[in-house]
Amino acid sequence: MPRSQGNYFDYHDIVEIARKYMACDWSRGQISRLNGLQRQVEEQTKTIEQLQRELKFYKSQAELFERQRKQSQQEIKELKKMVKQLSQRLTELQVATADVLKAKKVISWLGASEEEK
Numbered sequence: 001m002p003r004s005q006g007n008y009f010d011y012h013d014i015v016e017i018a019r020k021y022m023a024c025d026w027s028r029g030q031i032s033r034l035n036g037l038q039r040q041v042e043e044q045t046k047t048i049e050q051l052q053r054e055l056k057f058y059k060s061q062a063e064l065f066e067r068q069r070k071q072s073q074q075e076i077k078e079l080k081k082m083v084k085q086l087s088q089r090l091t092e093l094q095v096a097t098a099d100v101l102k103a104k105k106v107i108s109w110l111g112a113s114e115e116e117k
Helices: 014-023 028-116
Strands: none
Touching: none
């Protein structure tokens, strides 16, 4: 009949189904084994959830360290720039000091020349 729902056994091998049914272990031992497996699944699920929390924590720590590393790199860059500027300023001051010492020598020499006259 069209659109009629057929029986499962009309389309499947009854002998095969009977063999599989007979191969099943329907004893109480299987139930306790299944309960043991269920407990293992629950424990493993808890372990997975804990590991996921730890992974999330470590990822956040890695992100924090990366931000700190970038900030430190920027600070090092700025410090290098400041050291370079200070080095240039020190060089300028050394040149100026040398010029002042030369000028003092010239002035003292001129002063000594005036006394000789």
